[in-house]
Amino acid sequence: MKVLRRYLAREIYLATALVFAALISLFIIFDLIHELSDVGKSAYRVSQAVVYVLLSVPGHAYELFPIAALIGTVVAVSHLAGHSELTVMRSSGVSLYRLALAVCTAGLVLALMTLVVGELIAPASDRAAQRLRLQATSSVVGQEFRSGLWVKDEGNFINVREVHLDSTLRGIKIFEFDHRFHLRSISFAERGEYLGDHWWALSNVVRTEFHGTQSRVVRLPSERWRSVLSPEIINVLLVDPHKMTLSNLWSYIQHLRENRQNSTRFEIALWRKLTYPAAVLVMMLLALPFAQYQRRAGGVGAKVFVAIMVGLGFHLLNRLFAYLGMLNEWPPVLSGVGPTVAFLGLAFAGMWWVERR
Structure with missing residues (x-):
């Protein structure tokens, strides 16, 4: 089983890396096209637009980890099924749940990478990107309302x-x-x-x-x-709450609570940050039921298309739950964790259904 885990992990990592490269390349192209429309404003030049786009890559990578892991795992297990390797594994007594355990073991590395990028790289990179753009376009940091920024201090x-x-x-x-x-x-x-x-x-x-x-x-x-106002609190304006570090989110939530202000938006972001690495594992588990039908219906292209739709559905559901949670005053833990738990249930239901067949 140890050899099987290594082989499966190698296939998943290779496929996920290729998917990541393709997705990141698309985002770079789209971002660059968007930024070129602002080139020429104040001191904003093409070279600065390119640097801004490159600094935005870690933030995109953090958002794309679950989708890339899902598509990469679908490609890897579909490839194994197409060459009858998966059939040999199942015939040797390897159950779908043992395959799921092997996939999760390989996914721990990707989950750890998600945590590192989300905590150490993406927040600093996004902040640097926003500062570069604001400085080049001679803009102010931000304004919550037309009248400016409002803060309660005791x-x-x-x-x-x-x-x-x-x-x-x-x-x-x-x-x-x-x-x-x-x-x-x-x-x-x-x-x-x-x-x-x-x-x-x-x-x-x-x-x-x-x-x-x-x-x-x-x-x-x-x-x-x-x-109470400080540069640390001002820096919150430069980074989207979902791309802030856990420590910054926690300290800002405490600041809002001490001043009796609504902290729901940041609490939802905190719960999403806590569960986002686990979402990578959930997406990889969702890929396993697809492989069982490789020989009967559709090719890898169809499987990849469905995986893209599922990944986009997860991404949109995450944002939808966050907005609905703020509007309807749902518990932050429900808004932040709900989509991940729902897709985990879907993954287990799919594996259970495949095993029964």
């Missing part, structure tokens, strides 16, 4: 019109409330620079203070300001 509400790549802030408004939620003051600062340890240096501050029915305007050339 009893205060902070509005920032622009966040720049060097983490400087422009157009800062601070609405300060007392414990009874009465407005105490409104401060406006033209610019804010981060000093460290959650301290900011504000420039050209205009503060309107409210005392009962009276108000007073105070103007300051500079002021130190302590806030």
Whole structure:
């Protein structure tokens, strides 16, 4: 069985690598075509567009791992079935469940690669890609609404019109409330620079203070300001939650909870990140029932087409569950883990049905 596992793993790795190369090449071409439409804006050049596309590759690779593993496993086991090697294995007493165990053993390497790419490579690469593009096009980091970025800081509400790549802030408004939620003051600062340890240096501050029915305007050339806002939180704006690291997701969720803000979107992303490596194994298990019909119906092309449809279905269902979970306030664990569990059940049902036949 050890020789069989090695042989099966080699076939799966080779087929998956070829599928990965094809899929990544397609994404590079599509991304480059899309970026060429923005070439010429500000200082954005073709060379920078190429670098941006290449820096986006790890993020695409992370998303494609389950689909590539599914298609690669389908190609590998279909190839074995077409050469009657699978028939010899089954005739020698190897059950479908033992084959599934061998496939999962080979899939552990791919699952580990998914974890490494998702935790160490993709977040840093995506952040670098976004910084490169924003710097070349002279854009700001991001804005949650047309009015800018809004952050809750204990009893205060902070509005920032622009966040720049060097983490400087422009157009800062601070609405300060007392414990009874009465407005105490409104401060406006033209610019804010981060000093460290959650301290900011504000420039050209205009503060309107409210005392009962009276108000007073105070103007300051500079002021130190302590806030929960930090470059680490600002960096969250550069990376999609599903491509953030687990540690960054967890810390940002804690920040939102401490400020009594909705963290559902990031909790769903956290559960998806936790289960995404396991989704690679689930997709590989789904490939096994296909091989049983290699001799009777359809060739490898038909199997690959069905595998692509199943992989796309899994990808779309993952996103659909995330959106439905946020809209309907489902438990984050259900929205994040539900599709993977559903496809795992489908894989076991397929193997059970094949074994009964």
